[in-house]
Amino acid sequence: GIQVEQSPPDLILQEGANSTLRCNFSDSVNNLQWFHQNPWGQLINLFYIPSGTKQNGRLSATTVATERYSLLYISSSQTTDSGVYFCAVDSLMDSSYKLIFGSGTRLLVRP
Amino acid sequence: GAVVSQHPSRVICKSGTSVKIECRSLDFQATTMFWYRQFPKQSLMLMATSNEGSKATYEQGVEKDKFLINHASLTLSTLTVTSAHPEDSSFYICSASQGGETQYFGPGTRLLVL
Numbered sequence: 001g002i003q004v005e006q007s008p009p010d011l012i013l014q015e016g017a018n019s020t021l022r023c024n025f026s027d028s029v030n031n032l033q034w035f036h037q038n039p040w041g042q043l044i045n046l047f048y049i050p051s052g053t054k055q056n057g058r059l060s061a062t063t064v065a066t067e068r069y070s071l072l073y074i075s076s077s078q079t080t081d082s083g084v085y086f087c088a089v090d091s092l093m094d095s096s097y098k099l100i101f102g103s104g105t106r107l108l109v110r111p
Numbered sequence: 112g113a114v115v116s117q118h119p120s121r122v123i124c125k126s127g128t129s130v131k132i133e134c135r136s137l138d139f140q141a142t143t144m145f146w147y148r149q150f151p152k153q154s155l156m157l158m159a160t161s162n163e164g165s166k167a168t169y170e171q172g173v174e175k176d177k178f179l180i181n182h183a184s185l186t187l188s189t190l191t192v193t194s195a196h197p198e199d200s201s202f203y204i205c206s207a208s209q210g211g212e213t214q215y216f217g218p219g220t221r222l223l224v225l
Contacts, residue, residue: 031213033213033214035216040218041149041202041204041218041219041221042216042218042219043155043204043206043216043219045213045215045216048213086154086155088155096160096168097143097160097208097214098145098157098160099145099157099206099214100157101154101155101156102154103153103154104154
């Protein structure tokens, strides 16, 4: 099945810093989503981005489908950005629309 | 829009008992619902996919007789953990989809089996 790798696994930032999280996937995808899991476990949809670039406030994401990777940019980080960021993909070869999650990037933003 | 709820948010039960978790799409009709399990400091692992009115499709290694899934309506799916044991303690998360695009996730249910 499709493999999803995220890097870095852990990241510590000072408030105000910028960061880039990466997601590599091993096969063509129908769907790619970025999520933020808050300390209470709730998964929050950040982007639905199988290709192209999107921006939402301080967050933006780019997926280069032909090269099988996606990047999530966080600018001017805030302590509330802390949590785990997951990338999840839905393989183009599988018509069931099930999402395969990467292992996540655990982000801590210090004040 | 696209709100998914889960009930209960946390449950503690004795070993050997069964626990039912509900997943509801509040403001849309979910043709497909997914159930995930997440152990501490790990990623989400898909357990099964359910389509309204049909039997769930389980992922490899997930016991269908232990994790009973029912998707009786377009807004409700239930996961029943039968004869729960301590190793079933985990965070169970459902998601709902309107037809194959974005999945919307519930807040999760923390299960602790004593």
